[in-house]
Amino acid sequence: PCAFPYGSMAVPAAAALVQYVALRGDLARPPRSWPLGAVVAQGCHAALAAVHRYREHPDTGAYLEQGGAMRTVVLEAPDENSLLDLAEMLRQKGVEHQLWTENPEGIPTCLALRPYPKNQVQPHLRNFKLLK
16 A cells, blocks of 8 residues: 555655654643644644754755655654653654744743654654644
């Protein structure tokens, strides 16, 4: 089966470029209860910041060239500590990413990896479920 919902691309699923975004799930639940739009905006900010920060990387350019076939996977970090732990683990493993902090509150809300071949980074993210 084709791993791409957009048609027949010749790239095998394992080598497919994906941008992973890990968003705090607790933001939308009490006691914070942020509106859906505010939570989605955090993911957008993080993804754009990561693409901008790593804009010179060949994988970032190749990812953006895919246009409507770009693949983004949004994962849930249950809370602030799990997000910060993920950021530290990625830093230690040399995985390039951008942690997004909502200001002026100073609340870490999301992180996004630069686009990577899926098989290079998926093992680091196995403990995170898809955001629902």
